[in-house]
Amino acid sequence: MSRTRRAATAAAAGLSLALLAGCSGGSDEGGGTNADGSVTLDMWVFAELHATYYEQMAEAWNEENPDRTIDLQVTVYPYDDMHNKLQLAVNSGTGLPDVVDIEVNKFSSFVLGENPPLADLGEAAEPYIDDIVQARLDLYSRDGVIYGYPTHVGAFVAFYNTTLLEEAGVDYTTIETWQDFQEAGATYHDETGSAFGVASTGTNFLEPLIISQLGGNLFADDGTVAVNNPEAVETLELLQGMQEAGAISTIPGGSPDTEEAYGAINNGDYAAVVYPAWYTSRFVDYMPDLEGDVAIAPAPVVEGAEVATIGGGGTGTAVPAASPDRELAADWLAFAKLSPEANVAVWELLGFDPVNMDVWQDEAVTHAEDNQFNQYFQTNLFDVLNQYQGEIGHFEGFTNPDWPSIDNTFTTVTLNEIFENGVPAEQALEQAQSDLRNELGQ
Amino acid sequence: MKKMLYSQRLAPYFFIAPFVITLLGFWMLPLGRSIIMSAQEVLYGDATFIGADNYQRLVRDRVFWKSLFNSIRYMVLTLMLLIPVPMFLAAIINTRIGSPRIKNFVKASLFVPALTSVVVAGIIFRLMFAETGSGLMNQVIGFFGHGPVRWLRQDIPGLVALLALAMWRYTGVNVMYFIAGMQAIPEDYYEAASIDGASKIQQFFRITVPNLKPTLVYVTTISVYGGLAMFLESFMLYAGNNSPNNQGLTLVGYLYRKGIQENDLGFASAVGVVLLVLIMTINITHLTLTGTFKKEESR
Structure with missing residues (x-):
């Protein structure tokens, strides 16, 4: 074999190896901690604003829990793309994120069958559960197991x-x-x-x-x-x-x-x-x-x-059962979505009606004059919501x-x-x- | 080793090996899997055999027939538009009249749409065909004194938008095929014909069209496939897979909705098998009738 031909063969072999390596993907399947002691959590969302919100909640968590810090990596995908990508990932069992936003109309597809691919989030929710609108937790629960945390009431x-x-x-x-x-x-x-x-x-x-x-x-x-x-x-x-x-x-x-x-x-x-x-x-x-x-x-x-x-519409945030860091992910998620400070942020940043009813009564938060939503509307959203006195109904059909x-x-x-x-x-x-x-x- | 690599007898097999391996690994294997899966209910890695159940549900589903109708309608209309029009344009470009510089510019600009991404084009077309009065197409129509059309919300206007996108995008490609075919026709034929007193139009129908037969067969075959397998254009134009009364849903869109969006991969496989059978039936019939499978001498 001449030298040029040998070089060409080597180049071809190298190229095919590179192509094959490209297929295997480079994500860290093992979980584990980073050099600074934080744990990387991959998160998929389908709304840009949600990403800002979660990054803020990750910072707040790291300040409160210096021994269990996380390094949150949020990826924003278009709505359909994200759900389809997740569908393929749970079916194949690889390439899953650690935390994911799932829109309510898509949620049912991910909790089908005997072994849903999502983790049980009931335990992590315990500290906050009493203040949360039950109907919204029911939305993301099947047979009494909570698979997702709500973002808002959406009354x-x-x-x-x-x-x-x-x-x-x-x-x-x-x-x-x-x-x-x-x-x-x-x-x-x-x-x-x-x-x-x-x-x-x-x-x-x-x-x-x-x-x-x-x-x-x-x-x-x-x-x-x-x-x-x-x-x-x-x-x-x-x-x-x-x-x-x-x-x-x-x-x-x-x-x-x-x-x-x-x-x-x-x-x-x-x-x-x-x-x-x-x-x-x-x-x-x-x-x-x-x-x-x-x-x-x-x-x-x-x-x-x-x-x-x-409540209408909504996003349930879930932790795939296959995630190696699912416990930490669940604890952070409960903090990021159910805790009082998270619910204040939901209103201030996103303008949603938060699922933690305590926030609805907190006039300092709900009637803040520098709030962009209060400045926009003639009437205050919470004055309207509080007329319902916590009686937010639940449409049974949503969980079917x-x-x-x-x-x-x-x-x-x-x-x-x-x-x-x-x-x-x-x-x-x-x-x-x-x-x-x-x-x-x- | 060396002997094997230089063997005259084995060489052809080495040369076709990449194609055969790709065909087996990336076409035949998934095809076989799809046929098996079409008889199963697939859920997160568990597959249960359910026989012809998927096919029975398929036949009874109105949305399936609707999507089949949409796909076939789109295919027939694109065949009717995307073969005569590009052929006519190619004939004009191929004449000796006009400056070659201008013709090259026309040729290039016809081909540019084929290089753009369908995704980008779909978004632009969606904005152009917006139903509000300020949409581009409604402004054009308003100029001629007609009221705004609710383009993507009604069946026929939606189809027009889809065909406009297809025309814009694929005319150039087909023009290229036809130009290539026309340039392979010897000049002598035309010379002889003009000496015999044949007009340009007679020359086109008696010389150009019959000699273009191989190109025509090829373009028709890929257009049948392209028309029936169309998905992305409609997906982008309607900003997703849902359109009013499923007017933009194609067979592949239906497959995608069932398999990916509703996580019913077994059922979606059944749709895929039906699509395959349909395309193969049309194309094999067409190719047999046009004599593509006959031996060279007997053609």
């Missing part, structure tokens, strides 16, 4: 653009029931010709709220899907009636939580949004023109409602393993059929029921 409230309402002669403080909402909306629509509330086709949020107020569910008692039950039909007929009366209209982008919708609301095209409390952050971040115009009020209810409001399928069918087909194509609510729900039964093999 439904109503946001009204008072400047627009005053021009049309509508007083939002008189709106208590959905009937009132419909009448106010119809009046507003007749006066101004523009839309009042939002008929969302891309998120399935108002539906669980009203179904819960009626005391219903989207599942039968045995856990099988029942989306065409009387309460569900009543709810969608109520919403469809409101749409016909002009009180709610579809919105660009399909739901209030999209870029196109922020523009439309900021523009004054919509005057009322009934959405979970975390929508405060969307106003402050994406609708600067409405500063000082928006009032927060309790969400409308049905006559004789079973519950006044429920088949919830993601219902959510998907509703947001792609059913709600479009009802609000865009005018299909009668009952007929659309019958169709959804038969599609879902087939899809789930029930």
